[in-house]
Structure formats: structure tokens, C-alpha cells
Amino acid sequence: MEENPSENKKGMWKLSVDGSSCLTGSGAGLVLTNPDGWTLEYALRFKFKATNNEAEWEALIAGLTIAKHLEVQRIEASSDSQLVVGLVNREYEAREDLMMKYLFHFQGMKSAFEVLRIVKVPRAENIRADQLSKLATAKE
Template identity: 75%
Template sequence: MEEDSSESEKGMWKLSVDGLSCVSESGTGLVLTSPDGWTLEYALRFGFKAKNNEAEWEALIARLTIMKHLQVKKLEVSSDSQLVVGLTSEEYEAREDTMAKYLSHVQSLKSAEF
């Protein structure tokens, strides 16, 4: 018996993330929407100068931390970083040391939570 698409979306949270890196500062913005439709908006400023992809990784780490505290089980995520998405989905291989470290950290966060 197939599950209705609206049935499978019950309990689904939605998260939009976007990392920011510019000359003067870096940070990330997150918008988390509950299954009931209320939203939580986060703006994080990093205490270090992050490159664009590093800002996206930091956004992902913040997301996993928030999920853990809110005990979110189902999540639909959108990100504009093809590199981060490709690495976490194992479509890409981490070639740079920094990217490999971020990937390892994210994998450890995911395995500790679920």
C-alpha cells in the first residue's frame, strides 16, 4: 500500500540555509519551518573569515546542532552549495584537507544524532 504524499510529509520540517562570505565578515542564515508552519530564523556571524564553501559547511553544522536540540526527525533541506551537497551525498570526493575535515565532522554529528 503506497503512502499518500501528504501523509509522508507529516512531521516534515523544512530548512533553508545560505552561507555568506565577503571581505569584511562571514556568517550564515537559516530558516527552519515546522510541520505546523511556524518558522525559526537564525543569523550567525562567524568569529573567523570563512571562504564561501566553509560558510556553507558551518551552516550545515549549525543545522545539525539545531535539529538535535529540537529533536527533529524528518527534515527537507535546501542549499545553494553544489560542493557541500555533492560531498555529503557522496557524489563527490573530498580532495582538499579542509573539505575532508568538514565532511568528517558532519558525518560524526549525523551518526551521533540518529
């Protein structure tokens, strides 16, 4: 039985994530929106050095952790990271040990949600999360 697309969107939360790494630090931007349009925005600064890919994973995991604590059941997360989205959706194979660990952690989180989708979006559609991640990495 196929799901009705409009039914499918009912009760669906949206999570936009972006990770960022530069000389001044690494961080993440998260925008979590409930089905009624109520929005939470987070700028997270990491106290550890991270690559862009690691920061993207951290952003996704942090956003899903917040959603889990809010008892969200249906969520669609969007990221502009081709690697993270490709790994999660099994389009890519994790080859580096750290990427395997992030993927394993993510897979352990999936059971907290009734529906969990991860989609790739162009950077231009991820503007607010990108701005928040840049804010998080700005020099103090």
C-alpha cells in the same frame, strides 16, 4: 516497500541554509520550519575568516545542531551550494583536508536524525537564508 510520498513528508522539518563570505566577514543564514509552518530564523556572524564553501558548511552544521537540540527527528535541508550538497550526497569526493573534516563532522551528526535529506536548490529558492547570511556579514 516504497514510502508513500505524502506519508514521507509527514512530520518533516525544513531547513534552508546559506553561507556567505566577503571582505567585511563571514556568516550564515538559517531558516528552520516545523511541519506546522512555525519558523525560526537565524543570522550568524562568524568570528573567523571563512571561504564561501566553509561558510556553507558552517551554516548546515549550525542548522542541524539547532534541529538536534530541538529533538527534530525528520528533516530536509536545502542549500544552494553545489559543492556541499554534492559532497553530502556522495556525488563528489572531498579532496581538500578541510572539506573532508566538514564531511566527517556531518556524517557524525546523521545518527541524531531518523530521516536527514540534503537537497540542492537554486539560489532564487533560497532567498530568506541568503538575506540572513548577507545580514550576518554586513559591516558592523
